[in-house]
Amino acid sequence: MRNKKSICPFLASILSLFGFSSCILAPTMYGSPYVEFAASGKVTDKQGEPIEGIRVAVREHRYYPNSENVIYDHNHWYDDDTLYTDAQGRYQLTRDLVSFSGPDDVTIVFEDIDGPGNGGEFAPATVIPEITQTKKGDKKWYGGKFEVSADVSLEKK
Numbered sequence: 001m002r003n004k005k006s007i008c009p010f011l012a013s014i015l016s017l018f019g020f021s022s023c024i025l026a027p028t029m030y031g032s033p034y035v036e037f038a039a040s041g042k043v044t045d046k047q048g049e050p051i052e053g054i055r056v057a058v059r060e061h062r063y064y065p066n067s068e069n070v071i072y073d074h075n076h077w078y079d080d081d082t083l084y085t086d087a088q089g090r091y092q093l094t095r096d097l098v099s100f101s102g103p104d105d106v107t108i109v110f111e112d113i114d115g116p117g118n119g120g121e122f123a124p125a126t127v128i129p130e131i132t133q134t135k136k137g138d139k140k141w142y143g144g145k146f147e148v149s150a151d152v153s154l155e156k157k
Contacts, residue, residue: 033100035143036135039093041150043085043110045119050089051154053118055111057082058093060103079103102146106131110152122154 043054060079064072085091097103106129112122127150135145 031141032098033141033143034096035099035102035137036145037093037095037097037103038145038147039081039091039106039108039129039149040147041091041108041152043089043091043151044153045122046153046155048153049119050085050087051112051119051122052085052087052089053112053114054085054089054091054122054154055082055113056085056091057109057111059107059109060097061105061107062097062099062101063104100137100143102133102143103131106148108148108150110154112154121157123157125152125154127152 037060039058041056043051043056045051058081060081062077064075064077066072066075079097081093081095083091083093108127108129109124110127111124112118115121129148129150132147133144134147137144
């Protein structure tokens with residue numbers, strides 16, 4: 001039997017005569033580029049007491065510039081997540097984002113939605129935390145791990 005390496009190009013040539021095409025000489029990778037993303041922190045009142053039930057809206061933003069070969073319909077991409085603080089005032093988000101390089105910036109909005117419950121009515125707050133890359137990518141589909149952390153102290157209305 002002949003060597004597979006010599007048969008494959010021959011078969012590809014024959015198939016191309018019938019209108020079929022393939023890329024048998026280059027390895028193919030399937031999937032989507034992704035990064036791990038985590039956001040965490042604690043929400044307290046001005047006396048340092050944890051506040052339960054605060055809505056935490058995390059918005060991850062990425063900007064993709066146009067290039068010579070790629071023109072995007074929308075250059076700005078956003079991923080939004082909503083979570084709530086637990087009895088200790090903590091929140092934690094862990095998810096994968098479709099991206100090679102992680103978010104360009106993150107905005108976190110803290111909002112009291114239960115009114116006088118859980119310690120009173122608190123004014124909303126917005127934080128833009130610093131993004132830290134805590135794990136490097138593999139230079140293929142995995143872009144690494146990115147984290148943000150924001151502790152806030154909310155004022156009563």
